[in-house]
Amino acid sequence: MKAITYRTYGGPEVLEYGDAPNPKLGVDTVLVRVKAASVNPVDWKIQAGYLDAVMDAVFPVIPGWDVAGVVEETGVGVTEFVPGDEVIGYVREDFVSRGTFAEYVAAPVRTLARKPANLSFEEAAGLPLAGLTAYQALTRSLQVRAGDTVLVHAAAGGVGSLAVQIAKALGARVIGTASEYNHAYLRGLGAEPVAYGEGLTDRVHALAPQGVDAVLDLVGGDALKVSPGLLAEGGRLASAVDGAVLGLGGGYVFVRPDARDLEALTELAERGELRVDVAATFALEEAADAQRLNREGHTRGKIIIAVA
Numbered sequence: 001m002k003a004i005t006y007r008t009y010g011g012p013e014v015l016e017y018g019d020a021p022n023p024k025l026g027v028d029t030v031l032v033r034v035k036a037a038s039v040n041p042v043d044w045k046i047q048a049g050y051l052d053a054v055m056d057a058v059f060p061v062i063p064g065w066d067v068a069g070v071v072e073e074t075g076v077g078v079t080e081f082v083p084g085d086e087v088i089g090y091v092r093e094d095f096v097s098r099g100t101f102a103e104y105v106a107a108p109v110r111t112l113a114r115k116p117a118n119l120s121f122e123e124a125a126g127l128p129l130a131g132l133t134a135y136q137a138l139t140r141s142l143q144v145r146a147g148d149t150v151l152v153h154a155a156a157g158g159v160g161s162l163a164v165q166i167a168k169a170l171g172a173r174v175i176g177t178a179s180e181y182n183h184a185y186l187r188g189l190g191a192e193p194v195a196y197g198e199g200l201t202d203r204v205h206a207l208a209p210q211g212v213d214a215v216l217d218l219v220g221g222d223a224l225k226v227s228p229g230l231l232a233e234g235g236r237l238a239s240a241v242d243g244a245v246l247g248l249g250g251g252y253v254f255v256r257p258d259a260r261d262l263e264a265l266t267e268l269a270e271r272g273e274l275r276v277d278v279a280a281t282f283a284l285e286e287a288a289d290a291q292r293l294n295r296e297g298h299t300r301g302k303i304i305i306a307v308a
Helices: 040-049 119-125 127-142 158-168 180-191 200-207 222-230 243-249 259-270 283-297
Strands: 002-005 016-019 029-039 056-062 068-075 086-090 095-098 102-110 113-114 149-152 173-178 194-195 210-218 233-241 278-283 302-306
Touching: 002 283, 002 302, 029 086, 029 119, 029 283, 040 283, 056 102, 056 113, 068 102, 068 119, 068 278, 086 127, 086 180, 102 259, 113 259, 119 278, 119 302, 127 158, 127 210, 127 233, 149 158, 158 173, 158 180, 158 259, 173 180, 173 200, 180 194, 194 200, 200 222, 210 222, 222 233, 222 243, 233 243, 233 259, 278 283, 283 302
Parallel strands: 056 095, 149 173, 149 210, 173 194, 210 233, 278 302
Antiparallel strands: 002 016, 002 056, 029 068, 029 102, 029 302, 068 086, 086 113
């Protein structure tokens, strides 16, 4: 099969396009013919060696954790899917090697769910990691309920835009921080936008004088530091990007594969309550360029690699 690989840690320049062995099908795995994959910041952070202390890399590594595709074959222990099923997945294992930037991936069945019927493969590929991060943060760490007011930092980004929609679907009022350029976009998602930077605390308090019930931080740094002061009494704080949240009394969110949570995202999408905006699409052999764009950190929505 054709795939993107890297043989040593580094930047986009270490990515190679070429032939790689077809993945072996395990007892509890599903062979997926990849139609599209998504680029996430964690891909290039792993590739740079930043997670080497917690995740083994078995070189050569095929990067990528997000996938949308078609079931080609199932392992003997798999009863959830049959060949021809359209699926999405957050294909993360406890080591990095067998990723989704390839024509095929052998995905553990626990990492997959059916693809939303109303999303294209490119849109669906952008849903798993970002959607699960938002969903697990909101429903587990923050326990958002109907009637809550939720503040999302970086609300126009890949995770943030999905968090806004999920929080709205849960019945919450949503305030989102973003640049002025993205304010109309956030209003279209159902959020009340506020600008970053100096005076943020005053702008949030103008909208929520008693404070907000929950803050989801997707920026870290200064945005996280001011967040405790934005909470109402008994408010909850979580971050998916900055471990300093633990010292502020909040929770740190590292997304995990969960087929039931993925299915919940599929149901939200099929009810029209969740959409995925595609910022740019690249061919498989253009993965390095896709990664360079992702590293800039200013895209609205998801960067997608179309494989087939």
